[in-house]
Amino acid sequence: MIELYLDTADITETARFHHCFPLTGITTNPTILANSGVGLKATLTYMSNLLGKDARFFAQVVSKEAESMLNEAKKLNELPYDMVVKVPTTEEGLAAIKLMKQGGIQVLATAIYTAQQGFMAALCGADYLAPYVNRIDAMNGDGVAVVRDLQLLIEKHGLSTKILAASFKNVQQAMDVMKLGIGGITLPVDVAMQMFSHPAIEPAVAQFDKDWADAFGDKLSFES
Ligand code: E4P
Numbered sequence: 001m002i003e004l005y006l007d008t009a010d011i012t013e014t015a016r017f018h019h020c021f022p023l024t025g026i027t028t029n030p031t032i033l034a035n036s037g038v039g040l041k042a043t044l045t046y047m048s049n050l051l052g053k054d055a056r057f058f059a060q061v062v063s064k065e066a067e068s069m070l071n072e073a074k075k076l077n078e079l080p081y082d083m084v085v086k087v088p089t090t091e092e093g094l095a096a097i098k099l100m101k102q103g104g105i106q107v108l109a110t111a112i113y114t115a116q117q118g119f120m121a122a123l124c125g126a127d128y129l130a131p132y133v134n135r136i137d138a139m140n141g142d143g144v145a146v147v148r149d150l151q152l153l154i155e156k157h158g159l160s161t162k163i164l165a166a167s168f169k170n171v172q173q174a175m176d177v178m179k180l181g182i183g184g185i186t187l188p189v190d191v192a193m194q195m196f197s198h199p200a201i202e203p204a205v206a207q208f209d210k211d212w213a214d215a216f217g218d219k220l221s222f223e224s
Pocket of ligand 1: 027111135166167186
């Protein structure tokens with residue numbers, strides 16, 4: 001089954017979607033944590049209590065050089081959770097991914113804007129690739145096409161890397177990449193909400209309620 005993540009550090013929103021979605025865990029990035037005003041350790045404590053011990057968490061290194069990224073990743077990997085270390089797919093990041101994989105650390109290559117960039121990260125051993133679908137679209141590119149090319153390359157070359165598609169502004173982008181058979185997706189809260197939003201839903205439910213109440217009052221289904 002596709003792994004479904006929420007791209008947030010908001011505990012209230014995570015609780016809301018944990019209630020109704022089969023969440024695998026949450027993804028964060030430095031901007032998300034900075035905007036939440038809550039550091040990684042406190043966020044992980046809250047999220048782990050909420051989602052349980054099987055939840056998977058993604059946190060990004062902020063170091064710049066491969067060796068220091070590796071040292072930071074080792075610290076993240078020591079945290080008592082199922083951690084995946086996010087690494088920006090730069091020249092140093094690719095070097096860091098190779099080092100991290102030698103050390104058995106789970107890695108997601110992030111900030112992917114091109115198929116070639118993601119493919120190199122996969123060849124370096126990244127467990128996950130995060131192509132930035134909406135950011136690519138916003139630059140007059142085709143985010144879905146980048147995901148399609150990456151999925152094709154992964155399959156053609158028999159790689160175990162999973163695509164965890166990221167950066168969405170609307171549900172159409174999310175649905176388009178999920179049709180490609182990718183391994184995972186991370187949704188921001190507003191797009192997650194769009195998954196069950198349609199102007200016809202509420203009127204349909206209201207009509208059922210009215211028809212039922214007219215016929216059976218406040219009886220429950222099995223009482224009728
Ligand atoms: C994923 O790795 C990124 O942190 C995130 O999905 C980017 O999303 P944005 O483009 O909405 O900031």
